Amino acid sequence: MENRSLVTIASHTKEKILYLLEMAKEFEKKPNRHLLDGKIVATLFFEPSTRTRLSFETAANRLGAKVIGFTDPKVTSSSKGETLKDTIMMVSNYADIIVMRHFLEGAARYASEVAPVPIVNAGDGANQHPSQTMLDLYSIYKTQGTLENLNIYLVGDLKYGRTVHSLLLAMRHFNPTFHFIAPDELRMPDEYKLFCKENGIHFEEHKEFTEEIIADADILYMTRVQRERFTDLMEYERVKDVYILRNKMLEHTRPNLRILHPLPRVNEIAYDVDDNPKAYYFQQAKNGLYAREAILCDVLGITLDEVKADTEKL
Ligand code: CP
Numbered sequence: 243m244e245n246r247s248l249v250t251i252a253s254h255t256k257e258k259i260l261y262l263l264e265m266a267k268e269f270e271k272k273p274n275r276h277l278l279d280g281k282i283v284a285t286l287f288f289e290p291s292t293r294t295r296l297s298f299e300t301a302a303n304r305l306g307a308k309v310i311g312f313t314d315p316k317v318t319s320s321s322k323g324e325t326l327k328d329t330i331m332m333v334s335n336y337a338d339i340i341v342m343r344h345f346l347e348g349a350a351r352y353a354s355e356v357a358p359v360p361i362v363n364a365g366d367g368a369n370q371h372p373s374q375t376m377l378d379l380y381s382i383y384k385t386q387g388t389l390e391n392l393n394i395y396l397v398g399d400l401k402y403g404r405t406v407h408s409l410l411l412a413m414r415h416f417n418p419t420f421h422f423i424a425p426d427e428l429r430m431p432d433e434y435k436l437f438c439k440e441n442g443i444h445f446e447e448h449k450e451f452t453e454e455i456i457a458d459a460d461i462l463y464m465t466r467v468q469r470e471r472f473t474d475l476m477e478y479e480r481v482k483d484v485y486i487l488r489n490k491m492l493e494h495t496r497p498n499l500r501i502l503h504p505l506p507r508v509n510e511i512a513y514d515v516d517d518n519p520k521a522y523y524f525q526q527a528k529n530g531l532y533a534r535e536a537i538l539c540d541v542l543g544i545t546l547d548e549v550k551a552d553t554e555k556l
Contacts, residue, residue, distance in 0.1 A: 247354035247361040251372040256415035265536035278307035284337035285311035297530040360541035368402040375408040377533035381526040385500040389416040398465035400430040405504040420445040451485040464503040489514040
């Protein structure tokens with residue numbers, strides 16, 4: 243049987259990404275449908291979440307599915323020693339899709355190999371966050387009118403930030419120029435820089451985060467320093483406030499610039515940026531609903547034509 247899981251965005255071709263973005267656009271026109279009537283979506287969150295879990299659950303509800311799951315593994319039998327495999331096998335008895343966030347890199351891949359139902363990776367450690375990437379791409383497309391030939395600046399925790407890792411993999415189809423802005427401790431891992439070289443993606447690295455450095459940005463993608471990934475909390479304290487975007491820094495940026503952030507933010511975007519028309523992070527999170535409706539449909543084999551036919555029923 244075909245495995246329709248979404249484990250990594252790297253498995254999606256350019257055509258598949260554009261197809262899912264078109265589907266997301268249909269859901270933005272009409273979020274409430276009956277496409278998943280009778281289905282059960284399980285959300286298994288072994289790590290905290292606000293947006294990813296709630297937007298997946300909202301997507302499921304808006305499509306007519308019912309939702310089961312947990313937000314804290316301590317209240318499940320994994321706290322008694324049940325393995326991930328057994329948990330996944332059990333939940334597969336009850337649900338048609340499993341949306342899972344786990345602290346271990348590779349957990350979603352493993353789950354997809356043992357589960358008889360599709361797995362959607364809602365973030366695995368510092369590795370990947372493909373559904374976030376779909377909403378990021380949708381946000382970029384909506385604000386720039388294209389995904390091609392953009393200057394994308396990734397700022398902050400590029401070592402542990404799974405959203406930037408996923409975004410980088412997806413953008414290989416669209417000829418971006420990346421600027422990686424990070425302190426030494428949080429630089430983009432070598433494997434992703436190697437990926438850029440192998441795929442002909444131009445990138446530059448910076449340690450300074452100044453108005454001059456970001457002058458040519460189309461997308462400024464801010465990230466939080468991921469406290470939960472540090473083994474040495476002293477090191478976290480040293481780097482946690484290394485870059486703070488302030489409104490004043492945006493004065494001479496490009497008119498089309500949009501500021502994205504997967505959220506939650508801590509200190510890396512000052513509150514005075516929120517009212518700047520270039521700030522797009524709250525709308526970005528809203529786009530997550532439409533992108534995740536598309537993902538839920540796709541992993542169940544519901545096609546764009548079926549979604550479009552449903553839109554006609556407006
Ligand atoms: N962007 C994101 O993954 O947010 P949550 O951790 O709140 O789900």
